[in-house]
Amino acid sequence: MTVESTAARKPRSSAGTKSAASTGTTGTKSAGATGRKTAASKRTGAAAKKSPGTTGAGPELVQLLTPEGKRVKDATYDPYVADITPEDLRGLYRDMVLTRRFDAEATSLQRQGELGLWASLLGQEAAQIGSGRATREDDYVFPTYREHGVAWCRGVDPTNLLGMFRGVNNGGWDPNSNNFHLYTIVIGSQTLHATGYAMGVAKDGADSAVIAYFGDGASSQGDVAESFTFSAVYNAPVVFFCQNNQWAISEPTEKQTRVPLYQRAQGFGFPGVRVDGNDVLACLAVTKWALERARRGEGPTLVEAYTYRMGAHTTSDDPTKYRADEEREAWEAKDPILRLRTYLEASNHADEAFFAELEAESEALGKRVREVVRAMPDPDHFAIFENVYADGHALVDEERAQFAAYQASFADAGEGK
């Protein structure tokens, strides 16, 4: 059943709106009376199209590893992982496990009061590690606030990601040291930064590519559409990587679109593809393909990674208010880590020792994260006034001085006693 057809069948009635034209001050004329039917009322029109639904994994889903861990062939995308070694595969597995471990640690640190908030990526490890590992060192990444796995691939120290969630800074790492931009909270806005950056890459004559992450909810923002327009018109080397994790806080994807999101790209003149976001191999292959299109000067691509947010939106969220446990359970069967593990084991690419070692590494990572976070100092009070401007500003100077005097007055008062 397609969403479009459901929508089309929806009757024009208004639950709770008892009287159509009762109290409004403007424009409420009862127009129905003048309606007339035309000869062609059953026609749906030449340009109308049948679309696959937004909810299921239709035939359009690129998959290289089934949920059961079976490797399946794909003539288009296999070449992008043709040279992958067992070591590479173990590397991807390790990335996912460590990312999940880090994420779990952050969640528990939030519960312990060490972080004010955490946005878990649980369930999205394959989408992030697959795409993140597809990037080249000189590529540039523009994340949302949930790309902990991508940050990992870029070599960002995971503890750097915790500052803003602890409330000691608003990001604060150097985006240029790993070509990984700051987390961006205002939904969709980073897609334009990525596009502009990519325009700059093209101007420089470099063959780097840029990748912008965003969510299914973000796809509705005007900024995202504008980034599609700009990147298409300037043929910018940018990959739009949409993690459709089925939910924007409490709203299912149907509240954002009635056709699959990857199709959005076509109308802007560039390709879109939907990939199984819980299949790390497929995410790697499709993202490589898209990044290489960008490098070759073929412009933007939209990749929709079809995945699932296994946890709450953030630690402040309570998903029991809006979704059923069964949904989560169904997705657990498609777990990205389990899937690769099954494949590794079945193909003898990893032995017990590997898994045991990883387990130990994982614990060590958790421990380190815990320790670093607990030791993270509160910022100096004067940090309020730092970096507001690069070249200084008289008002900031004035207020900093007033603040200093005010602070000093407490010291004086204390001394006085």
Add this chain to the structure above:
Amino acid sequence: MTVESTAARKPRSSAGTKSAASTGTTGTKSAGATGRKTAASKRTGAAAKKSPGTTGAGPELVQLLTPEGKRVKDATYDPYVADITPEDLRGLYRDMVLTRRFDAEATSLQRQGELGLWASLLGQEAAQIGSGRATREDDYVFPTYREHGVAWCRGVDPTNLLGMFRGVNNGGWDPNSNNFHLYTIVIGSQTLHATGYAMGVAKDGADSAVIAYFGDGASSQGDVAESFTFSAVYNAPVVFFCQNNQWAISEPTEKQTRVPLYQRAQGFGFPGVRVDGNDVLACLAVTKWALERARRGEGPTLVEAYTYRMGAHTTSDDPTKYRADEEREAWEAKDPILRLRTYLEASNHADEAFFAELEAESEALGKRVREVVRAMPDPDHFAIFENVYADGHALVDEERAQFAAYQASFADAGEGK
């Protein structure tokens, strides 16, 4: 030649950017050195698509009357004009002629200093009359600032349109008396108002439809994309009518999109169709089709009327700065009025008397417009403070009183002397 392929072939070089990483403070690493080629570098990807160009009239253009005035068949859209009578055709012709006459009068009134500005619709008469005549009385229209022909179809007194161009008001007619909203200048914003209005129509259970006009330039605005999303998700009975007149002031459509605009709709889950915007019959048929889809609860449609702005953007604009005369000449051969006249004459649907009478009516209209405009009084000074709020506002009251006192001080001073 497709625009996409042109863009894709564009080399990554930067005219005028002599040194790629010289003076920038951030992020300018010379990345080219780390580039590597992949095995699949010739691949263009499964999802890449061939698109018709944006510039020409491709096979996708719906046309019922050729530029030479020949009636051609179209199985899909003929039914929507099947019952059209010779009188109807003469009516459409009359609408176009009178609209053009009104427009010319306004242009000359601007030259005479009676208007501050005028935005001419010259060349777009068929798109506006065809679509305008497709609307039903209870439908609602959200125009840009150029829909003088649509206003005409809605029964708005054309002199009402001149107030804002004369500078005596910012619109000011009652949108609800003809279901024709005020002209909107902030590009694209009215598409959301139309969508919201249509959501309301659906809530009321009415079978009216809503039509939102916008331009090729406007298609880039985030608001337009958001209106596509909202209308699709709520299945709102709205028709998006884009007059692609090839120019957004000085920018050709290629600066807004690299594929035809009607294709934009698909990615949002509703149909898009391109119609010959200089063919009044085709515009009538296609718009009727789209409005009836809306009435039947099938949701939004995008209609791209492929037309041409024969004149300047506004009377302030100087198109010789950016476009060649030949382009205009080529489009003159497709003139919407001439085309229908040829057809009317060839099929003996109109005689000399009709044309002569129309000529006289036309002159009378011009005269009336001239007289009304010249007699239009300047607004009362206190109008500044009127209608800022519906329920009043203390600050407005205070400032109005101060203004009155200040005005009175001149009178006093005058009396004193």
Add this chain to the structure above:
Amino acid sequence: MAAEKMALAKAINESLRTALDADPKVLIMGEDVGKLGGVFRVTDGLQKDFGEERVIDTPLAESGIVGTAIGLALRGYRPVVEIQFDGFVFPAYDQIVTQLAKMHARALGKIKLPVVIRIPYGGGIGAVEHHSESPEALFAHVAGLKVVSPSNASDAYWMMQQAIQSDDPVIFFEPKRRYWDKAEVNTDAIPGPLHKARVVREGADLTLAAYGPMVKVCLEAAAAAEEEGKSIEVLDLRSMSPIDFDSVQASVEKTRRLVVVHEAPVFLGTGAEIAARITERCFYHLEAPVLRVGGYHAPYPPARLEEEYLPGLDRVLDAVDRSLAY
């Protein structure tokens, strides 16, 4: 219901419920306002009781939310829009400033725009960036909008009723850190005018003027000052557009000293206008310049610094002392 003690968030919920019940044209729109009941649960249970056609989960696009609300208002509806947090209103700013605010005037009064935009605002809840801002001055400067903020549950209930009944667009700033503060709400009371300030504590030596979350801080400061023998009057402004200057003037003519307190940055904050206008109105009454306590000219800082950034008891008392020292 009559009189009942309830939290500020609950009072707004009740007020919305009352409005939905009373007028079929009232709609609730926003991100997550449906099943979830909003991230602060202000719309909790409303979709369940009034259905998806009246309590509408929207796509994630603020310009779209406000833009379609305008269209719904043109059709005769009365949308109450939720913006999830203060820092996320800006994508809708164009629709608010160029369309919502001006359309009534553009139509020479022939159409009305009864749209309420609810914005949980202000800091003090330890949130991440964009979740703690106070952008009210950016709306109050714009003609065509009305801007209000309740400081307590009772006002929250009644001001929301009045905002929804208003035929003008109202930007309704909700002091999010006071959502859980309880107060008596009498739903049978007859409320005063929406834009009138209220003396919430009488005093003789100095006037503290505030609104929204800072009223409580000012009341605490006044209580502390009393122990030092200073008699402080506290004025809850309630409305930032229009501002009830008459009430401020009356108070200042009595106390001769004024300190304005808000969380928003001082520079071009509402306190600037109050200082300018009251100085003009009370030039010969003022014993001290109008002082202002507010945020600094800096982005809202990370949570661990917000206590330093936000006006608190000590900073208010410091300004009181400075004023009294003149």
Add this chain to the structure above:
Amino acid sequence: MAAEKMALAKAINESLRTALDADPKVLIMGEDVGKLGGVFRVTDGLQKDFGEERVIDTPLAESGIVGTAIGLALRGYRPVVEIQFDGFVFPAYDQIVTQLAKMHARALGKIKLPVVIRIPYGGGIGAVEHHSESPEALFAHVAGLKVVSPSNASDAYWMMQQAIQSDDPVIFFEPKRRYWDKAEVNTDAIPGPLHKARVVREGADLTLAAYGPMVKVCLEAAAAAEEEGKSIEVLDLRSMSPIDFDSVQASVEKTRRLVVVHEAPVFLGTGAEIAARITERCFYHLEAPVLRVGGYHAPYPPARLEEEYLPGLDRVLDAVDRSLAY
């Protein structure tokens, strides 16, 4: 080039040309800035000379323009963005306020955002709606932005040079009705600091402070007042963020009276902040309250009313008289 008389628009054009020549990272972006040279011809000829890669006609989407300019700045470019008219900056407001203004602080200084946003602003040209507004307060209130406006061709040239060289985002308001006013521009001069006010006429009895288009009106008012024996000092503020309060204070300590003039609405306009702060700084010097002359709390009116709406000679003189009457 050295010293030459030129129109303000031409001075900006020359300044952009100089910057494009000097630094390959400088880009010009906006709607119609290429072949057309902008609707006011401020970028005339630049695309012809520097190519489409440096002088970029953008899609019609202001948020996209500013958002991609931010990305280009992150890549090391220095974009100079044109917003076609004041009233069309609002679709970009979110990118300006939540991203451009805050990104340097968000990164703890590790990245810089050298983006200039040029906005032709103000009224007096008989235009239709949205083409005559003065929204500078809506930017000056926001930390992280610098906001300036030249009043004459020479400042236009030099302030644009300095704005482009600044590593901070600068909102550059161009007084569109002065575009055709000519003045001497010496391109070899050494300019003063970007954010410093300048005394453009000395006087003893009262200070008129203004910026952009209103400086000329104030100078005319001062000349008219002189004939009545009043000695008026005129201060060209030049910068609205930061405001050079030291210079205003110095002038007011001398004249003891201040009137601030701008086209923007008075309510929460920059004059409010100046009045509040100068009253605090000069409480014992002021003989009269700081008075303000500006637009009303109403949408910018249709052209045939703008003369009544805008501060003109008579309204400024009226305020001067009122101040002197204290």
